[in-house]
Amino acid sequence: MIKKTIMPFVAAITLAACTAHADVNRYNFTVPISNTPDGSKVVLVDFDLDQPVDSAYVENGRVSFDGTVENPFIGRLIVNGVRGRMFVVEPGEITFELKTTSGTPLNDEWTRYRDAYQELGRQYQALPEDADEAQQQAIIDRANALSDSIIAANANNALGAYLFLQEAYNLEPEELNAALERWPKFRDSKRIQKVIETFARKEATAAGQHFTDFTIEHDGKTYKLSDYAGKGTPLLVDFWASWCGPCRRESIVLKDLYSQYHDRGLEILGVAVWDEPENTLEAIEDLQLPWLQIINGQTIPTDLYGILGIPHIMMIDGDGTILFRGLQGDELREAVAQAMGDGVMPIEVPEAEAAE
Numbered sequence: 001m002i003k004k005t006i007m008p009f010v011a012a013i014t015l016a017a018c019t020a021h022a023d024v025n026r027y028n029f030t031v032p033i034s035n036t037p038d039g040s041k042v043v044l045v046d047f048d049l050d051q052p053v054d055s056a057y058v059e060n061g062r063v064s065f066d067g068t069v070e071n072p073f074i075g076r077l078i079v080n081g082v083r084g085r086m087f088v089v090e091p092g093e094i095t096f097e098l099k100t101t102s103g104t105p106l107n108d109e110w111t112r113y114r115d116a117y118q119e120l121g122r123q124y125q126a127l128p129e130d131a132d133e134a135q136q137q138a139i140i141d142r143a144n145a146l147s148d149s150i151i152a153a154n155a156n157n158a159l160g161a162y163l164f165l166q167e168a169y170n171l172e173p174e175e176l177n178a179a180l181e182r183w184p185k186f187r188d189s190k191r192i193q194k195v196i197e198t199f200a201r202k203e204a205t206a207a208g209q210h211f212t213d214f215t216i217e218h219d220g221k222t223y224k225l226s227d228y229a230g231k232g233t234p235l236l237v238d239f240w241a242s243w244c245g246p247c248r249r250e251s252i253v254l255k256d257l258y259s260q261y262h263d264r265g266l267e268i269l270g271v272a273v274w275d276e277p278e279n280t281l282e283a284i285e286d287l288q289l290p291w292l293q294i295i296n297g298q299t300i301p302t303d304l305y306g307i308l309g310i311p312h313i314m315m316i317d318g319d320g321t322i323l324f325r326g327l328q329g330d331e332l333r334e335a336v337a338q339a340m341g342d343g344v345m346p347i348e349v350p351e352a353e354a355a356e
Contacts, residue, residue: 024091027094028065038057038059053067072088072106074086075088090105092105113150151167216294233318234318235266238271238311239307
């Protein structure tokens, strides 16, 4: 698989066979939880299934879990609606440190692989400004080979599926199908099944198509995209979440665009997804976002539009036609400038972005 840039990936090794004996399958870990009151509930979630597995409560600034697992899975802790780091829930005593998770085979390998991959990233960033394309591609090829070998070694387990999922975000539909022919077990992953479905939905809501409406219920009220889109004025729709760092950074660009073009008719609509409403409202105040917002979208809009990562920004013209989607930063500034009359806005489908 060829990637155009160095992307962060997690590591994996082939899982050892598990026995049915409870002690052999037992896992336990304790995690420091900062800035969270004692008694707060922490939920352990199976990432692939997006379902809670266990819960515990913060005590003396820490939370502990103890259980059994026959088939290791990728876990994530949710603290007051905020998503924590990813790690492998597998038999053994798992140790959480500031930036690493260790103490069990897969988590140890995860750390080693991450370190190796980050070193390649540092080498890429350290290339001189006049480095030619061959020098850049050499490092990218090494990174691709590293991730490809790890995926191949774990073609029959959850960690391999998680790694493949990160690759899948950057593939074209035909490339995804070819990869799944090579590693058919990954089709069992609920997340990868969703990627396959997402590609179809993304095509149906691509640039040049009329926007597809959705309905969100929140706090006893009903909100629709059609309440704001296709009303005769151009609209930027920002799919975002309070916990998403890139979303917060992109709000600076959106503020600039709002200041520059609002008087000329541009509207912005925030659609909060994958987030707790109270956290969304706090972030709106924190970031001082002046535009309209739809709260508590969860997965409804992202499923409908085939959105795999946020922030995801879409521009709709006054007649309801999608002009572009998936642009950020300077590319977004340029596209909006063109759409607002400072040039001819071509309708084209940008490349898919990686997920947060």
